[in-house]
Amino acid sequence: MADFDPTAYGASGIADEYDDLYAGHWETDTAVDRIAELADGGKVLELGIGTGRLALPLLARGIEVHGVDGSAEMVEKLRQKPGGDRIPVVVGDFAHADAGRGFTLVVLAVNTIFALPDQEAQVECFRNAARHLAPAGRFVIEAWVPDVGAFRHNRVVRPRIVQSDRISIETAELDPVTQTMRTTQAVFSEGSVRLYPANHRYAWPAELDLMAQLAGLHREERWANWTRSPFTADSQAHVTVYRL
Ligand SMILES: C[S@@+](CC[C@H](N)C(=O)[O-])C[C@H]1O[C@@H](n2cnc3c(N)ncnc32)[C@H](O)[C@@H]1O
Numbered sequence: 001m002a003d004f005d006p007t008a009y010g011a012s013g014i015a016d017e018y019d020d021l022y023a024g025h026w027e028t029d030t031a032v033d034r035i036a037e038l039a040d041g042g043k044v045l046e047l048g049i050g051t052g053r054l055a056l057p058l059l060a061r062g063i064e065v066h067g068v069d070g071s072a073e074m075v076e077k078l079r080q081k082p083g084g085d086r087i088p089v090v091v092g093d094f095a096h097a098d099a100g101r102g103f104t105l106v107v108l109a110v111n112t113i114f115a116l117p118d119q120e121a122q123v124e125c126f127r128n129a130a131r132h133l134a135p136a137g138r139f140v141i142e143a144w145v146p147d148v149g150a151f152r153h154n155r156v157v158r159p160r161i162v163q164s165d166r167i168s169i170e171t172a173e174l175d176p177v178t179q180t181m182r183t184t185q186a187v188f189s190e191g192s193v194r195l196y197p198a199n200h201r202y203a204w205p206a207e208l209d210l211m212a213q214l215a216g217l218h219r220e221e222r223w224a225n226w227t228r229s230p231f232t233a234d235s236q237a238h239v240t241v242y243r244l
Pocket of ligand 1: 109
Protein backbone atom coordinates (compact mmCIF):
# COMPACT_ATOMS: atom_id res chain seq x y z
CA MET A 1 0.00 0.00 0.00
CA ALA A 2 1.20 3.49 -0.78
CA ASP A 3 2.00 5.41 2.41
CA PHE A 4 -0.73 7.86 3.38
CA ASP A 5 -2.08 8.28 -0.12
CA PRO A 6 -5.61 9.83 0.02
CA THR A 7 -6.74 7.34 -2.64
CA ALA A 8 -5.27 4.33 -0.81
CA TYR A 9 -8.18 3.45 1.46
CA GLY A 10 -10.56 2.77 -1.43
CA ALA A 11 -7.81 1.27 -3.59
CA SER A 12 -7.33 -1.52 -1.01
CA GLY A 13 -10.59 -3.03 -2.25
CA ILE A 14 -12.42 -2.22 0.98
CA ALA A 15 -15.15 -0.21 -0.79
CA ASP A 16 -16.97 -3.46 -1.64
CA GLU A 17 -16.91 -4.69 1.95
CA TYR A 18 -16.91 -1.44 3.94
CA ASP A 19 -20.61 -1.30 4.83
CA ASP A 20 -20.72 -4.96 5.73
CA LEU A 21 -17.58 -4.79 7.90
CA TYR A 22 -18.53 -1.64 9.80
CA ALA A 23 -22.33 -1.39 9.76
CA GLY A 24 -23.55 -2.31 13.22
CA HIS A 25 -20.10 -1.94 14.80
CA TRP A 26 -20.41 1.82 15.12
CA GLU A 27 -23.06 3.90 16.85
CA THR A 28 -24.35 5.40 13.61
CA ASP A 29 -27.84 6.44 14.77
CA THR A 30 -26.53 8.37 17.76
CA ALA A 31 -23.81 9.97 15.65
CA VAL A 32 -26.42 11.12 13.15
CA ASP A 33 -28.59 12.56 15.97
CA ARG A 34 -25.67 14.51 17.39
CA ILE A 35 -24.45 15.74 14.00
CA ALA A 36 -27.96 16.93 13.13
CA GLU A 37 -28.12 18.86 16.43
CA LEU A 38 -24.67 20.40 15.94
CA ALA A 39 -25.56 21.47 12.39
CA ASP A 40 -28.17 23.75 13.94
CA GLY A 41 -30.32 23.98 10.82
CA GLY A 42 -27.42 24.75 8.46
CA LYS A 43 -25.52 22.75 5.86
CA VAL A 44 -22.97 20.06 6.70
CA LEU A 45 -19.67 19.14 5.06
CA GLU A 46 -18.32 15.65 5.78
CA LEU A 47 -14.58 15.17 5.20
CA GLY A 48 -13.95 11.52 4.27
CA ILE A 49 -17.62 10.98 3.44
CA GLY A 50 -16.96 7.42 2.26
CA THR A 51 -20.01 5.37 1.30
CA GLY A 52 -22.39 7.76 3.07
CA ARG A 53 -22.95 5.90 6.36
CA LEU A 54 -23.57 9.24 8.11
CA ALA A 55 -24.33 11.51 5.14
CA LEU A 56 -27.31 9.59 3.75
CA PRO A 57 -29.30 9.49 7.03
CA LEU A 58 -28.52 13.21 7.46
CA LEU A 59 -29.85 13.88 3.96
CA ALA A 60 -32.98 11.85 4.79
CA ARG A 61 -33.58 14.27 7.68
CA GLY A 62 -33.67 17.17 5.23
CA ILE A 63 -30.15 18.41 5.97
CA GLU A 64 -28.06 19.69 3.06
CA VAL A 65 -24.90 17.53 3.05
CA HIS A 66 -21.72 17.87 0.99
CA GLY A 67 -18.61 15.72 1.08
CA VAL A 68 -14.95 15.32 0.26
CA ASP A 69 -13.26 11.96 -0.25
CA GLY A 70 -9.97 10.84 -1.72
CA SER A 71 -11.32 7.54 -2.99
CA ALA A 72 -13.33 7.40 -6.21
CA GLU A 73 -14.27 3.79 -5.30
CA MET A 74 -15.86 4.80 -1.98
CA VAL A 75 -17.71 7.71 -3.63
CA GLU A 76 -18.98 5.36 -6.35
CA LYS A 77 -20.56 3.18 -3.62
CA LEU A 78 -22.24 6.30 -2.20
CA ARG A 79 -23.53 7.22 -5.65
CA GLN A 80 -25.14 3.78 -6.07
CA LYS A 81 -27.34 4.24 -2.97
CA PRO A 82 -30.72 6.00 -2.91
CA GLY A 83 -30.06 9.72 -2.44
CA GLY A 84 -26.34 9.32 -3.17
CA ASP A 85 -26.64 11.34 -6.37
CA ARG A 86 -28.02 14.31 -4.38
CA ILE A 87 -24.85 14.82 -2.33
CA PRO A 88 -22.19 17.00 -3.97
CA VAL A 89 -18.79 15.37 -3.41
CA VAL A 90 -15.32 16.68 -4.25
CA VAL A 91 -12.85 13.85 -4.89
CA GLY A 92 -9.56 15.02 -3.38
CA ASP A 93 -7.46 15.34 -0.25
CA PHE A 94 -9.51 16.85 2.56
CA ALA A 95 -6.50 18.72 3.93
CA HIS A 96 -6.70 21.02 0.89
CA ALA A 97 -9.87 20.37 -1.16
CA ASP A 98 -12.32 23.23 -1.61
CA ALA A 99 -15.97 22.20 -1.24
CA GLY A 100 -17.46 25.68 -0.85
CA ARG A 101 -18.19 27.99 2.08
CA GLY A 102 -20.82 28.73 4.70
CA PHE A 103 -21.15 25.33 6.41
CA THR A 104 -22.47 25.43 9.97
CA LEU A 105 -20.76 22.09 10.64
CA VAL A 106 -17.76 20.22 9.26
CA VAL A 107 -17.55 16.56 10.33
CA LEU A 108 -14.52 14.24 10.41
CA ALA A 109 -15.60 10.87 11.84
CA VAL A 110 -14.00 7.57 12.82
CA ASN A 111 -10.32 8.48 13.22
CA THR A 112 -10.00 9.72 9.69
CA ILE A 113 -7.94 12.72 10.86
CA PHE A 114 -5.21 10.10 11.49
CA ALA A 115 -5.24 9.12 7.80
CA LEU A 116 -3.22 12.28 7.13
CA PRO A 117 0.52 11.58 7.08
CA ASP A 118 1.94 14.03 9.62
CA GLN A 119 1.28 16.88 12.00
CA GLU A 120 1.65 19.47 9.26
CA ALA A 121 -1.07 17.89 7.10
CA GLN A 122 -3.34 17.53 10.13
CA VAL A 123 -2.92 21.23 10.98
CA GLU A 124 -3.72 22.01 7.32
CA CYS A 125 -6.88 19.94 7.65
CA PHE A 126 -8.02 21.98 10.68
CA ARG A 127 -7.33 25.17 8.72
CA ASN A 128 -9.23 23.82 5.74
CA ALA A 129 -12.20 22.86 7.92
CA ALA A 130 -12.21 26.38 9.44
CA ARG A 131 -12.16 27.95 5.94
CA HIS A 132 -15.38 26.10 5.08
CA LEU A 133 -17.28 27.28 8.16
CA ALA A 134 -19.91 29.98 8.47
CA PRO A 135 -19.34 32.45 11.34
CA ALA A 136 -19.55 30.61 14.70
CA GLY A 137 -19.59 27.30 12.78
CA ARG A 138 -18.39 24.03 14.30
CA PHE A 139 -15.90 21.31 13.43
CA VAL A 140 -16.58 17.93 15.07
CA ILE A 141 -13.94 15.20 15.16
CA GLU A 142 -14.27 11.60 16.29
CA ALA A 143 -10.98 9.85 17.06
CA TRP A 144 -9.43 7.20 19.27
CA VAL A 145 -7.13 8.01 22.16
CA PRO A 146 -3.74 6.44 21.40
CA ASP A 147 -3.21 3.40 23.62
CA VAL A 148 0.50 2.74 23.27
CA GLY A 149 0.43 0.68 26.50
CA ALA A 150 -1.41 -2.06 24.58
CA PHE A 151 1.67 -2.63 22.41
CA ARG A 152 4.64 -4.86 23.22
CA HIS A 153 7.85 -4.02 21.43
CA ASN A 154 5.69 -1.65 19.37
CA ARG A 155 3.53 -4.45 17.96
CA VAL A 156 0.08 -5.82 18.73
CA VAL A 157 -2.41 -8.31 17.30
CA ARG A 158 -6.08 -7.88 18.15
CA PRO A 159 -9.37 -9.49 17.14
CA ARG A 160 -11.98 -7.18 15.62
CA ILE A 161 -14.86 -9.24 14.26
CA VAL A 162 -15.65 -12.51 16.04
CA GLN A 163 -18.54 -14.34 14.37
CA SER A 164 -19.16 -18.02 13.70
CA ASP A 165 -18.80 -17.56 9.93
CA ARG A 166 -16.34 -14.66 9.81
CA ILE A 167 -13.51 -13.29 11.91
CA SER A 168 -11.10 -10.43 11.46
CA ILE A 169 -7.76 -9.84 13.11
CA GLU A 170 -5.81 -6.61 13.01
CA THR A 171 -2.04 -6.42 13.26
CA ALA A 172 -0.53 -3.06 14.18
CA GLU A 173 3.00 -1.72 14.37
CA LEU A 174 3.89 1.58 16.00
CA ASP A 175 6.63 4.06 15.33
CA PRO A 176 6.59 6.23 18.46
CA VAL A 177 9.10 8.67 16.91
CA THR A 178 6.81 9.73 14.07
CA GLN A 179 3.58 8.82 15.95
CA THR A 180 2.60 6.55 13.10
CA MET A 181 0.93 3.16 13.15
CA ARG A 182 0.70 0.72 10.27
CA THR A 183 -2.23 -1.67 10.49
CA THR A 184 -3.55 -4.52 8.39
CA GLN A 185 -6.94 -6.05 8.99
CA ALA A 186 -7.19 -9.66 7.79
CA VAL A 187 -10.77 -10.78 7.20
CA PHE A 188 -11.32 -14.54 7.14
CA SER A 189 -14.56 -16.08 5.90
CA GLU A 190 -15.49 -19.33 4.17
CA GLY A 191 -12.93 -19.87 1.41
CA SER A 192 -11.38 -16.41 1.47
CA VAL A 193 -8.90 -14.14 3.23
CA ARG A 194 -8.79 -10.43 2.44
CA LEU A 195 -6.16 -7.96 3.66
CA TYR A 196 -6.97 -4.30 4.27
CA PRO A 197 -3.96 -2.13 5.14
CA ALA A 198 -4.38 1.33 6.67
CA ASN A 199 -1.83 3.77 8.04
CA HIS A 200 -2.38 6.28 10.82
CA ARG A 201 -0.50 9.26 12.17
CA TYR A 202 -1.98 9.34 15.66
CA ALA A 203 -2.29 12.30 18.00
CA TRP A 204 -3.47 12.72 21.57
CA PRO A 205 -6.53 14.89 22.21
CA ALA A 206 -4.43 17.78 23.54
CA GLU A 207 -2.40 17.87 20.33
CA LEU A 208 -5.64 18.08 18.33
CA ASP A 209 -6.76 20.98 20.55
CA LEU A 210 -3.56 22.82 19.72
CA MET A 211 -4.10 22.20 16.00
CA ALA A 212 -7.56 23.70 16.41
CA GLN A 213 -6.11 26.79 18.07
CA LEU A 214 -3.66 27.23 15.19
CA ALA A 215 -6.69 27.23 12.87
CA GLY A 216 -8.55 29.85 14.93
CA LEU A 217 -10.93 27.35 16.56
CA HIS A 218 -11.56 26.72 20.24
CA ARG A 219 -12.78 23.58 21.97
CA GLU A 220 -16.45 23.71 22.90
CA GLU A 221 -17.10 20.10 23.99
CA ARG A 222 -15.30 16.81 24.45
CA TRP A 223 -17.29 13.63 25.02
CA ALA A 224 -16.25 9.98 25.17
CA ASN A 225 -18.71 9.12 22.39
CA TRP A 226 -21.65 10.43 20.34
CA THR A 227 -24.03 9.80 23.26
CA ARG A 228 -22.18 12.56 25.16
CA SER A 229 -20.78 10.30 27.89
CA PRO A 230 -18.21 12.19 29.97
CA PHE A 231 -14.64 11.97 28.67
CA THR A 232 -12.52 10.44 31.45
CA ALA A 233 -9.05 8.97 32.04
CA ASP A 234 -10.43 5.61 30.88
CA SER A 235 -11.96 6.84 27.62
CA GLN A 236 -10.61 5.04 24.59
CA ALA A 237 -12.04 7.52 22.09
CA HIS A 238 -13.44 11.01 21.95
CA VAL A 239 -15.87 13.17 20.07
CA THR A 240 -14.65 16.76 20.19
CA VAL A 241 -16.50 19.85 19.03
CA TYR A 242 -14.43 22.88 17.99
CA ARG A 243 -15.96 26.25 17.20
CA LEU A 244 -14.92 29.38 15.31
C1 LIG B 1 -12.98 5.02 7.76
S1 LIG B 1 -13.70 5.71 6.29
C2 LIG B 1 -15.02 6.68 7.01
C3 LIG B 1 -16.15 6.94 6.04
C4 LIG B 1 -17.36 7.66 6.65
N1 LIG B 1 -16.98 8.94 7.19
C5 LIG B 1 -18.02 6.82 7.72
O1 LIG B 1 -18.12 7.30 8.85
O2 LIG B 1 -18.44 5.70 7.43
C6 LIG B 1 -12.50 6.98 5.86
C7 LIG B 1 -12.79 7.68 4.54
O3 LIG B 1 -11.88 8.77 4.41
C8 LIG B 1 -11.29 8.78 3.12
N2 LIG B 1 -9.96 9.42 3.22
C9 LIG B 1 -8.88 8.98 3.90
N3 LIG B 1 -7.87 9.87 3.80
C10 LIG B 1 -8.33 10.90 3.03
C11 LIG B 1 -7.77 12.13 2.60
N4 LIG B 1 -6.51 12.50 2.93
N5 LIG B 1 -8.53 12.95 1.85
C12 LIG B 1 -9.80 12.60 1.51
N6 LIG B 1 -10.39 11.45 1.92
C13 LIG B 1 -9.67 10.61 2.66
C14 LIG B 1 -11.26 7.31 2.70
O4 LIG B 1 -11.22 7.17 1.30
C15 LIG B 1 -12.56 6.78 3.33
O5 LIG B 1 -13.65 6.90 2.45
